[in-house]
Amino acid sequence: MTTTIRRRLSAVAIAGTLALTLAACSDDAAPAGGESPSAAETTAEQSADAAAHNDADVEFAQMMIVHHQGAIEMAELAVQKASNEQVRALGERISAAQGPEIELMTGWLEQWGEPTTPEAMDHGGMDHGGMDMEGMSQEEVMAELSALSGVDFDRRFLELMTDHHRGAIEMAETQRAEGENPEAVDLAGTIIDDQTMEITEMENLLRELG
Template identity: 40%
Template structure:
């Protein structure tokens, strides 16, 4: 009886230690109208792991390209803009979207590591530059690079407002079609942060 009691205590303590030291549970979304499932972190990468859907993969691949253009546009402001508010906003966009690209690329790497075990080749969808809403054309980018002072400020705001509105549309579309919780969190961040920046840019008056 004493041996059984000791064994039970050891098992209980082991379970408690495992729970306290483990990562938080993973929420796995299901289909429309179905309740999400809570998965132990140890099950990620096993047969219980649900691979991201095509909508998640396409969104992340597309948003990385979309963000990179925002970085390219924002990097022009320090030497070309004359309005301090425009300069500050461009700096904020650059500082925010750079780390967001890093987070999305990390998600892609984690997907590629898990995908082969589940019958997916780990390849990412092709991104059609022209199909993404809000992307500036090569001609518009050239005009922005050539502009200085107030002309740059006006064109930057015009192009970046359209760019942000396109990103918000992409994020909203993902929220109605995606299945990966982490991608949905990233999309929600885009909607919140870029909607706020759209309002800020529309409030700037360039004489």
């Protein structure tokens, strides 16, 4: 689980505790003079901040969901087919990390009243994942990987997943530069950090495999 996901879950837990505390104190007299904003006003402001977004946030969430789905598809194949235990473990970690991020971004889009699928994909105008890997679509990548076995699979998976991660980092960098929603910008930073480390790991594994 990423730092962003943990932070989001912690915030939800804190909000629930605050709500119970406010309910228990609802019979108390309100402070006189209106010197500070009420709990309701503060909550409304926080909700407005969470809902604030621009077109860059929407595109980032929509495209990264699809991109993560492609990574999970590749990672699950690695769990099944990799001959190297470190490659198999990497596939497990990628799938475990990106699944919750998909759920988080889907929740944002629903909160914002935005579609969870890019319009271009609905009309068949975009490949799975929003970008090619070495000039191949997601379907072509999966077909190639499915035909390989042993160390040949391991090497090719690492090469293609490295390229896939670089695409995600490029998308996340655009989000950090152009996005408005603070949670989405924060997630972009987490993706950059996590996937940069995984690229280094994959490059080291490729050298070990020879």
